Amino acid sequence: DIQMTQSPSSLSASVGDRVTITCRASQSISRYLNWYQQKPGRAPKLLIYAASTLQSGVPSRFSGSGSGTDFTLTISSLQPEDFATYYCQQSYSTLWTFGQGTKVEIK
Amino acid sequence: QVQLQESGPGLVKPSETLSLTCTVSGGSISSYYWSWIRQPPGKGLEWIGYIYYSGSTNYNPSLKSRVTISVDTSKTQFSLRLSSVTPADTAVYYCARSRDGSGYYYDFDYWGQGTLVTVSS
Numbered sequence: 001d002i003q004m005t006q007s008p009s010s011l012s013a014s015v016g017d018r019v020t021i022t023c024r025a026s027q028s029i030s031r032y033l034n035w036y037q038q039k040p041g042r043a044p045k046l047l048i049y050a051a052s053t054l055q056s057g058v059p060s061r062f063s064g065s066g067s068g069t070d071f072t073l074t075i076s077s078l079q080p081e082d083f084a085t086y087y088c089q090q091s092y093s094t095l096w097t098f099g100q101g102t103k104v105e106i107k
Numbered sequence: 108q109v110q111l112q113e114s115g116p117g118l119v120k121p122s123e124t125l126s127l128t129c130t131v132s133g134g135s136i137s138s139y140y141w142s143w144i145r146q147p148p149g150k151g152l153e154w155i156g157y158i159y160y161s162g163s164t165n166y167n168p169s170l171k172s173r174v175t176i177s178v179d180t181s182k183t184q185f186s187l188r189l190s191s192v193t194p195a196d197t198a199v200y201y202c203a204r205s206r207d208g209s210g211y212y213y214d215f216d217y218w219g220q221g222t223l224v225t226v227s228s
Contacts, residue, residue, distance in 0.1 A: 031212065032212045032213070033212075034212070034213075034214040034215070036215070042220075043201055043203075043218035043219065043220055043221050044152065044201075044215070044218060045218075046214055046215060046216050049211060049212060049214035049216075050210055050211065050212045050214075053210065055214075055216065087151065087152055089152075089154075089214075089215070091205075091212050091213035091214070094165055095154075095167060095168060096142075096154040096157075096213065097154065098151055098152040098153070098154070099151075100151050101151050101152075
């Protein structure tokens with residue numbers, strides 16, 4: 001199985017801050033990496049696919065980068081609606097797996 | 108706009124079979140992968156498996172012996188059966204669509220709202 005490890009598990013930030021979340025794969029997954037945002041009681045929402053492509057309708061303050069084993073999700077200027085939990089997901093292997101999540105909280 | 112809606116019992120007894128259906132509206136079921144994903148209360152996401160519209164399947168090995176996913180293209184529905192459930196199977200169950208080709212790498216671009224299934228006697 002390919003293990004996906006996110007860091008940090010949680011963070012506190014203020015509106016306007018630049019936030020970076022890291023996702024590391026236990027083996028190379030090329031660019032088969034997607035990012036999701038989940039708010040309490042809601043289904044996850046696709047933000048970034050193929051490591052760096054912004055899903056239609058997602059604000060441009062979200063960006064993704066990386067390939068191989070190390071990936072990053074960046075929020076350039078945190079907005080009130082961005083407080084949520086973020087998950088990475090790999091689809092390189094036949095067993096699709098998620099990271100454990102990163103909770104972004106208000107400082 | 109594509110919409111997915113899960114339906115099925117919210118309470119299942121231990122050792123019985125959990126059965127859920129996802130109805131797809133606003134779009135074709137063809138040429139996509141259709142997955143079930145679950146999330147235990149307060150925990151992370153676990154992919155259960157997918158079915159391609161043609162009927163081919165791929166399951167999470169940790170659940171493979173208990174899972175069956177099927178599709179009914181005429182009804183634009185796909186279904187999940189999970190046998191021999193225990194309280195550890197209590198979770199919100201989501202259905203979701205995946206796409207590939209043209210730069211897509213099996214992301215989940217549309218999700219159902221999720222349905223809580225509790226396993227308890």
